[in-house]
Amino acid sequence: MTRVLIVDDDPVQLRLTAEVANRAGFKPLTATGGEQALQILRDDRNIGAMILDLVMPDLDGMAVMDAMRREGLTTPVIVQTANASLETVISAMRNGAADYFVKPVSPERLVISLRNAMKLDALEATIRAERARKTGTFTVSDMIAKAPAMARVISLCAKAAKSTIPVLIEGETGVGKELIARIIQGSGERAGKPFVTVNCGAIPPNLVESVLFGHKKGAFTGAIADQTGKFAEAHNGTIFLDEVGELPLDTQVKLLRVLQEGEIEPVGAARPERVNVRVISATNRRLLNLAKTGEFREDLYYRLNVFPIYTPPLRERLEDVPALVAMFTARFAAEAGKRVLGISPPALDMLMAYDWPGNVRQLENAVYRAIVLSDGAFLETVDFPQIVAQANGRDIAARAIETAPVAAAPTHIDMATARQRIAFEQPAAQDRFLDPSGEVAALAEIERAAIVFAIEHHGGRMSRVARALKIGRSTLYRKLHEYGLAEELINDAA
Known part of the structure; x- marks a missing residue:
């Protein structure tokens, strides 16, 4: 349940606003002053939105928003006040308010404002995370990882960021191994430096060495100019070797030399070149098993597996699903130009009950498809036909789609008939004055x-x-x- 902080020095108005938020499905937190509100925001960065009164005795609303901006508190703010002057509205908006209304406000207007503010916050969080990813400053706060299963991963990331130790990230496909690598880089002293990603499984075997280490002009047919390799591009920064288990054995030998000596030898070069690169590798298969079968060099395995981090699959961190769905919904709705406010409780319950073999990447694609299919303000179960099919069987999914209110053929207005209503038989409720045995209760x-x-x-x-x-x-x-x-x-x- 999303928490909402309500700040007002008027106890009556505070209780009324809290009751409106509670009836709308939010969990209200209350504060009677600006200082108390700031302390709550500092202690809990996951509050969905704040309804803030401008006129308060200790610290007024404008001062609260100024303090939030200085301290980097990004909770969306909805301002309410008895003063309806245009100057006050402009000042509040310039200080970062997401919305503004004059007391008293109707419950419907308040609930709509809360939902819009939270959608805007999710979209802004996505933009901040993307900006951090591109600038090499991605940290734990930019990743949705609040589930208990992710606590050890986050702890290991913080320890790995303090050194240049080689890190091996293991986990299923789509769990977010690259984001873990970016957290390690963005939290350490190499933050803001180059972060070069290489998908080792996507490079043709005959070009792996050239792509990783570069080549000189004339080294082979088609080498018409010098080419800088990925390790040279990542100089003084970090290189992320995704699916490192797919590297050919002859390339593994040269990678071992890079890790041991800190030198690369471009194809056709007369002498090696020094590079200062932090290596983070990832795999969706156990490298130890590959080393036992001879598919991966055992000596290279021990050089890469100095600091292992296992990333749990999404089915073991389902607590993060609601936040992930909210983020994907805000992002894809903005891209598609649709006013989708969120997801309905039945649809979210279905997503929470699914085991997600494709992990976060599958969830992202499912939400994207649902946004395209949806015609309403909230994503419904029928917007996830593939998940319904995999969870309950294709027959149930087909029936769900068939029962959706879609006209089979054009119907003239003169020929339209009343829609058949399904009569539900309500079970007889037990009289409150009778006990389970049917006798009058004490x-x-x-x-x-x-x-x-x-x-x-x-x-x-x-x-x-x-x-x-x-x-x-x-x-x-x-x-x-x-x-x-x-x-x-x-x-x-x-």
Whole structure:
């Protein structure tokens, strides 16, 4: 559930806004002043949006936004105030506000503003990550990796970034091994330096040596000019050897010399050249198994596998799926020019239940296809026919597509008939005054159930619960202890 921070010194307005956000499916956090709001934002960088009052006694809204800009806090801000002057609106927008409205605001307007702000935040986060990737400053904050399974990966990245030790990243295809390599480079002293990626499995065997180490003019037929190799391009930076297990055995020998001596020998060169390159390699197969079968040199394996990092597949870090879907949706909706605000709960539940053999890359492609197919404001289950087919079978997927509201043929307005409505039989609800055996429940059980319902209905605000039940607060607390509810409330709060 996305968290929303609401900041207002008026307790009534604070409660009203929090209730609107709660009913819209958000989890509201509240603050009564600017200093408290800033501290919450510093402690939790994953808050989806903030609704900020401009006029507050300790630190006003403009000062809060100034502090956020100085400290690099990028949470989207929606400003609300009683002052409707044009000058105030312009100042708020210049300070980075995503939206602005005057109190009182309708609940519908508030919910739409929250959803738009979060979509904008996801798109801005994607742009920041892409900018960091291109400038060589990609760090942990630019990657969605909040799942517990990724904690060790992030910890190892931080340790690897402090040295130039060779790193071997292992993991299935599509898990994001290149992003892990970029985090190591962007978090260390080589940040901003060249980052050269080489897909070893995509280079023709007869050109591998030339591509990696370069060649001189006339070294072979077609070598009409000197060519700089990938290692020379990565001088003083980092080279990422993706699918390093696909390298031919004769090239592996020369790669071993580069790692041992720090020298490359271009094809046709008279003498070797010194290079200062940090090597990060990756593979979707166990290099140890390849070394045992003779497909990979054992001595090179031990040179590359100095600092191994295993990246878990997406099925082991499903906690990241909602954030990944939100990021992909914002990005692809912007590219396609569609107003897709997010994904429906049933569709997200389906994606969370899928095992994703193609990992993050498959999820990215599935969301892209869904954006193209979608005609609504939210992605629905029917927009993921391939996932439905693989998860439930092709027959169920075909039936789901067939039942979608699409006209089979043109129908003249005079011939149109009323749409058939499917009648659902609601199961008979058990009377609340009867126990499971059908007997009249004891008075204490009925009273306890009424108190539990009132607490849930009023969000745990005991003053409102007592007023609704027409009893005093002391009586309410006595009954909480009497029915064993006080301890449950304490555990829920903890």
